[in-house]
Amino acid sequence: xxxxxxxxxxxxxxxxxxxxxxxxxxxxxxxxxxxxxxxxxxxxxxxxxxxxxxxxxxxxxxxxxxxxxxxxxxxxxxxxxxxxxxxxxxxxxxxxxxxxxxxxxxxxxxxxxxxxxxxxxxxxxxxxxxxxxxxxxxxxxxxxxxxxxxxxxxxxxxxxxxxxxxxxxxxxxxxxxxxxxxxxxxxxxxxxxxxxxxxxxxxxxxxxxxxxxxxxxxxxxxxxxxxxxxxxxxxxxxxxxxxxxxxxxxxxxxxxxxxxxxxxxxxxxxxxxxxxxxxxxxxxxxxx
Amino acid sequence: xxxxxxxxxxxxxxxxxxxxxxxxxxxxxxxxxxxxxxxxxxxxxxxxxxxxxxxxxxxxxxxxxxxxxxxxxxxxxxxxxxxxxxxxxxxxxxxxxxxxxxxxxxxxxxxxxxxxxxxxxxxxxxxxxxxxxxxxxxxxxxxxxxxxxxxxxxxxxxxxxxxxxxxxxxxxxxxxxxxxxxxxxxxxxxxxxxxxxxxxxxxxxxxxxxxxxxxxxxxxxxxxxxxxxxxxxxxxxxxxxxxxxxxxxxxxxxxxxxxxxxxxxxxxxxxxxxxxxxxxxxxxxxxxxxxxxxxxxxxxxxxxxxxxxxxxxxxxxxx
Numbered sequence: 379x380x381x382x383x384x385x386x387x388x389x390x391x392x393x394x395x396x397x398x399x400x401x402x403x404x405x406x407x408x409x410x411x412x413x414x415x416x417x418x419x420x421x422x423x424x425x426x427x428x429x430x431x432x433x434x435x436x437x438x439x440x441x442x443x444x445x446x447x448x449x450x451x452x453x454x455x456x457x458x459x460x461x462x463x464x465x466x467x468x469x470x471x472x473x474x475x476x477x478x479x480x481x482x483x484x485x486x487x488x489x490x491x492x493x494x495x496x497x498x499x500x501x502x503x504x505x506x507x508x509x510x511x512x513x514x515x516x517x518x519x520x521x522x523x524x525x526x527x528x529x530x531x532x533x534x535x536x537x538x539x540x541x542x543x544x545x546x547x548x549x550x551x552x553x554x555x556x557x558x559x560x561x562x563x564x565x566x567x568x569x570x571x572x573x574x575x576x577x578x579x580x581x582x583x584x585x586x587x588x589x590x591x592x593x594x595x596x597x598x599x600x601x602x603x604x605x606x607x608x609x610x611x612x613x614x615x616x617x618x619x620x621x622x623x624x625x626x627x628x629x630x631x632x633x634x635x636x637x638x639x640x641x642x643x644x645x646x647x648x649x650x651x652x653x654x655x656x657x658x659x660x661x662x663x664x665x666x
Numbered sequence: 667x668x669x670x671x672x673x674x675x676x677x678x679x680x681x682x683x684x685x686x687x688x689x690x691x692x693x694x695x696x697x698x699x700x701x702x703x704x705x706x707x708x709x710x711x712x713x714x715x716x717x718x719x720x721x722x723x724x725x726x727x728x729x730x731x732x733x734x735x736x737x738x739x740x741x742x743x744x745x746x747x748x749x750x751x752x753x754x755x756x757x758x759x760x761x762x763x764x765x766x767x768x769x770x771x772x773x774x775x776x777x778x779x780x781x782x783x784x785x786x787x788x789x790x791x792x793x794x795x796x797x798x799x800x801x802x803x804x805x806x807x808x809x810x811x812x813x814x815x816x817x818x819x820x821x822x823x824x825x826x827x828x829x830x831x832x833x834x835x836x837x838x839x840x841x842x843x844x845x846x847x848x849x850x851x852x853x854x855x856x857x858x859x860x861x862x863x864x865x866x867x868x869x870x871x872x873x874x875x876x877x878x879x880x881x882x883x884x885x886x887x888x889x890x891x892x893x894x895x896x897x898x899x900x901x902x903x904x905x906x907x908x909x910x911x912x913x914x915x916x917x918x919x920x921x922x923x924x925x926x927x928x929x930x931x932x933x934x935x936x937x938x939x940x941x942x943x944x945x946x947x948x949x950x951x952x953x954x955x956x957x958x959x960x961x962x963x964x965x966x967x968x969x970x971x972x973x974x975x976x977x978x979x980x981x982x983x984x985x
Contacts, residue, residue, distance in 0.1 A: 509914060510918030511952065591807070618811065
């Protein structure tokens with residue numbers, strides 16, 4: 379962090395990335411989504427699992443803003459209730475890919491030699507399976523739960539994190555402050571986690587922020603295919619799958635969760651892009 | 667160049683073998699007893715044991731792996747547990763159907779993505795550029811399965827222009843055949859086109875502002891020629907790499923799209939296998955996907971090399 383700050387100070391004023399509009403809107407949007415998700419966990423306008431046979435397939439109205447589904451359940455309440463599942467999917471999967479990918483990348487980039495060779499060839503193998511296929515393969519063998527889907531999605535992004543962390547580590551390892559730390563006789567783990575990691579964070583954080591939306595979309599797709607969150611939970615992907623047979627008579631069942639999913643992803647993307655403009659000095663040079 | 671291709675091929679075989687081990691071991695831990703799956707839940711124990719013996723389940727793992735992988739090399743994928751028929755011929759049909767979807771899609775993505783990217787790059791800062799930027803930003807946030815739903819709702823439901831699901835062979839006429847392809851292809855290409863277009867735009871912008879393009883303009887080369895012959899070939903290099911990565915995304919998309927449109931391809935086959943716990947079927951589909959993906963990545967590398975002869979291969983240390 380200290381390094382980036384000095385670079386920013388040294389750069390001409392026009393080059394400095396201010397707190398941009400993208401980041402402002404992204405942050406506001408993200409906070410709104412998180413707040414709605416938290417509210418949805420404890421309170422919804424109607425009970426999210428309350429079935430009312432008399433109120434099946436009601437179009438959007440003042441009482442039911444997003445309409446009701448095939449069991450007369452309020453779609454808005456279910457969307458609110460399902461929000462934390464999507465956010466959990468995004469956050470948990472990204473955490474998994476960071477927790478496994480970053481240490482492996484640090485080791486590969488710092489120690490080089492045999493350890494690097496083993497790790498990077500493993501990454502090559504994992505990356506040889508298309509993303510969603512790896513998820514399908516991992517989920518095919520066990521009965522799906524939210525946590526398992528999140529872990530499977532996280533594993534898919536481990537290779538990307540390893541490659542990124544390794545390349546950043548390679549760059550940093552050649553610098554003088556690492557040499558100084560070695561000369562002081564610091565242990566390897568100290569150099570890795572106290573000297574290198576804090577300086578490697580900015581690009582990793584940016585990548586992680588952008589991975590969150592991929593994870594949410596992939597998680598929703600897996601739930602849609604029946605390999606993620608299971609009924610009667612109200613995950614957005616699952617809601618869209620369940621509303622599919624009623625597309626012609628009650629399109630609002632799928633439109634509600636679909637639009638909310640898209641808006642959420644756009645908000646997190648804005649946040650991630652804003653973060654990138656601010657943290658990643660390489661981004662600033664390229665014309666936009 | 668030939669040496670490089672050979673080296674890449676050897677490496678490719680190694681990676682595919684490693685992936686096959688991964689697939690083999692992951693599918694080994696599948697729940698549910700295969701013998702009971704075939705014979706029914708109430709099969710007598712001695713029959714179950716006899717079947718397990720004949721299926722080779724009592725052999726050591728390396729023998730089981732060898733039996734499987736040597737079969738795969740002869741394109742013999744074994745019998746489907748659920749359908750009780752050899753997988754090979756069925757798989758061939760499925761792969762052909764998926765290949766049609768994939769090839770059409772990747773062409774559409776390359777064509778429209780690059781065109782849209784160049785279009786907005788040379789209109790940098792104008793209203794049309796901003797419109798394309800905002801549109802692609804939104805399109806990228808929409809998952810494939812939701813596109814499918816929207817397309818079915820609008821074009822199959824309300825407008826009734828195209829069939830919502832299914833597949834027609836060429837025997838039913840070219841028009842009927844094409845009609846069944848339109849919606850799946852649109853659902854597959856929307857996100858990828860946006861992705862390719864954004865990337866092409868930024869690399870095109872970078873190239874347009876580089877000194878050699880400036881020099882070409884200064885020499886009085888017509889603007890159209892500058893864009894087409896000077897800027898575009900270089901600007902397309904990153905696009906080629908991204909197109910290769912997008913083939914992987916496309917394969918994932920095909921699983922979703924085929925399932926929703928009931929299109930009889932590899933993706934739907936795989937999902938069927940997963941739902942029915944048909945292990946040989948899952949293994950076969952995954953192997954095909956891996957090999958096709960590896961080959962398409964190799965192809966992208968070769969195209970990259972053809973476009974960029976400066977690169978010295980074999981000296982790059984990047985893993």
